[in-house]
Amino acid sequence: xxxxxxxxxxxxxxxxxxxxxxxxxxxxxxxxxxxxxxxxxxxxxxxxxxxxxxxxxxxxxxxxxxxxxxxxxxxxxxxxxxxxxxxxxxxxxxxxxxxxxxxxxxxxxxxxxxxxxxxxxxxxxxxxxxxxxxxxxxxxxxxxxxxxxxxxxxxxxxxxxxxxxxxxxxxxxxxxxxxxxxxxxxxxxxxxxxxxxx
Amino acid sequence: xxxxxxxxxxxxxxxxxxxxxxxxxxxxxxxxxxxxxxxxxxxxxxxxxxxxxxxxxxxxxxxxxxxxxxxxxxxxxxxxxxxxxxxxxxxxxxxxxxxxxxxxxxxxxxxxxxxxxxxxxxxxxxxxxxxxxxxxxxxxxxxxxxxxxxxxxxxxxxxxxxxxxxxxxxxxxxxxxxxxxxxxxxxxxxxxxxxxxx
DNA sequence: CGTTGCATGTAAGGTGTTACATGATTAC
DNA sequence: GTAATCATGTAACACCTTACATGCAACG
Numbered sequence: 001x002x003x004x005x006x007x008x009x010x011x012x013x014x015x016x017x018x019x020x021x022x023x024x025x026x027x028x029x030x031x032x033x034x035x036x037x038x039x040x041x042x043x044x045x046x047x048x049x050x051x052x053x054x055x056x057x058x059x060x061x062x063x064x065x066x067x068x069x070x071x072x073x074x075x076x077x078x079x080x081x082x083x084x085x086x087x088x089x090x091x092x093x094x095x096x097x098x099x100x101x102x103x104x105x106x107x108x109x110x111x112x113x114x115x116x117x118x119x120x121x122x123x124x125x126x127x128x129x130x131x132x133x134x135x136x137x138x139x140x141x142x143x144x145x146x147x148x149x150x151x152x153x154x155x156x157x158x159x160x161x162x163x164x165x166x167x168x169x170x171x172x173x174x175x176x177x178x179x180x181x182x183x184x185x186x187x188x189x190x191x192x193x194x195x196x197x198x
Numbered sequence: 199x200x201x202x203x204x205x206x207x208x209x210x211x212x213x214x215x216x217x218x219x220x221x222x223x224x225x226x227x228x229x230x231x232x233x234x235x236x237x238x239x240x241x242x243x244x245x246x247x248x249x250x251x252x253x254x255x256x257x258x259x260x261x262x263x264x265x266x267x268x269x270x271x272x273x274x275x276x277x278x279x280x281x282x283x284x285x286x287x288x289x290x291x292x293x294x295x296x297x298x299x300x301x302x303x304x305x306x307x308x309x310x311x312x313x314x315x316x317x318x319x320x321x322x323x324x325x326x327x328x329x330x331x332x333x334x335x336x337x338x339x340x341x342x343x344x345x346x347x348x349x350x351x352x353x354x355x356x357x358x359x360x361x362x363x364x365x366x367x368x369x370x371x372x373x374x375x376x377x378x379x380x381x382x383x384x385x386x387x388x389x390x391x392x393x394x395x396x
Numbered sequence: 397c398g399t400t401g402c403a404t405g406t407a408a409g410g411t412g413t414t415a416c417a418t419g420a421t422t423a424c
Numbered sequence: 425g426t427a428a429t430c431a432t433g434t435a436a437c438a439c440c441t442t443a444c445a446t447g448c449a450a451c452g
Contacts, residue, residue, distance in 0.1 A: 037431075057431095084431080118367055123228060226434075
């Protein structure tokens with residue numbers, strides 16, 4: 001509205017064309033901490049993994065280099081112990097604005113689910129019924145472990161100040177895993193019925 | 199049990215090392231129809247997409263070539279119209295046994311979810327509250343369309359003979375989308391509460 | 397008569413993984 | 425003393441997508 005506004009507007013920042021993984025890594029750094037590539041991998045495995053896939057370690061280092069070349073993150077060397085150093089990365093003001101601009105202008109693609117267990121059930125005509133139920137039961141066990149991890153992540157988010165959004169997402173993750181456990185149980189019942197009706 | 203059993207056992211078949219996408223394409227052909235690459239892409243978009251991602255068309259043709267080289271599928275040329283031909287693919291006995299063997303021995307990897315909307319909510323501290331709610335509302339609309347498509351897919355599966363397993367998976371897909379709609383509604387409420395508390 | 401569907405690819409390039417390598421430190 | 429953790433990469437390669445190209449047929 002005001003003609004004299006020279007503030008940095010989200011729309012003013014050129015939106016670099018970088019893959020989704022790069023935005024995710026930048027997003028992790030947007031919480032304001034200085035992190036090593038190793039730290040980012042751990043965050044990724046612990047949190048991102050509930051709603052986005054966790055890239056390989058080498059990929060994270062590749063993205064960090066890309067982001068630094070673009071000026072979206074900065075790095076500095078700090079002491080790790082008396083002998084060795086480590087490199088910590090932080091988001092830059094340009095990086096923050098780029099992320100904001102990405103948020104404001106790039107619509108989310110349709111979510112993608114890659115569910116190997118469901119693929120195997122879909123191809124159930126080729127499997128032994130026992131094998132199928134074994135796979136589903138294993139999946140259920142995995143879900144229980146995920147649920148515990150998600151709940152822990154939720155507690156973490158609830159205790160951090162200014163983590164309202166991560167807390168929202170953590171609560172979504174917990175409920176979505178609970179729902180998948182129900183669906184898995186129901187699938188097991190259906191599978192039993194199918195196996196008995198022959 | 200019997201020593202004289204010379205039948206082809208799943209475990210006897212060498213398990214070729216091919217990517218998950220190749221198994222998915224082979225799986226589509228395991229329902230016994232002769233399909234063109236184009237047909238497979240359509241099946242993929244219509245069905246596979248509910249629980250597995252749908253590969254690009256060019257990727258499907260690549261996988262078909264790979265599968266044919268391995269003898270897991272065969273192709274033949276048939277007339278399309280008076281002028282042009284088309285190539286239809288069918289699974290071979292070796293292909294069926296390879297799939298069986300894959301089912302019997304390869305455990306499913308952990309499911310992967312790539313949910314761009316959730317990633318954006320997780321980074322909500324960088325977004326305008328309105329923009330966030332817009333993204334979630336758009337996602338809800340998308341889910342409604344998916345739900346309709348999943349229900350149609352379910353009806354299809356229910357009317358086909360010997361499609362008990364696809365029917366099971368379709369019913370799972372319907373319920374999982376319904377559950378995600380609920381989670382989305384609840385997310386919208388939480389987002390409203392967050393926006394008002396400031 | 398223009399658009400959508402059918403049908404099949406190639407070429408280029410980007411994305412991402414696996415395997416490997418290194419080595420000090422800390423925990424058991 | 426041995427395993428796990430921290431920390432950082434490189435090299436090779438596989439996977440997959442995008443963009444492009446082609447052209448008839450059928451539908452409105």
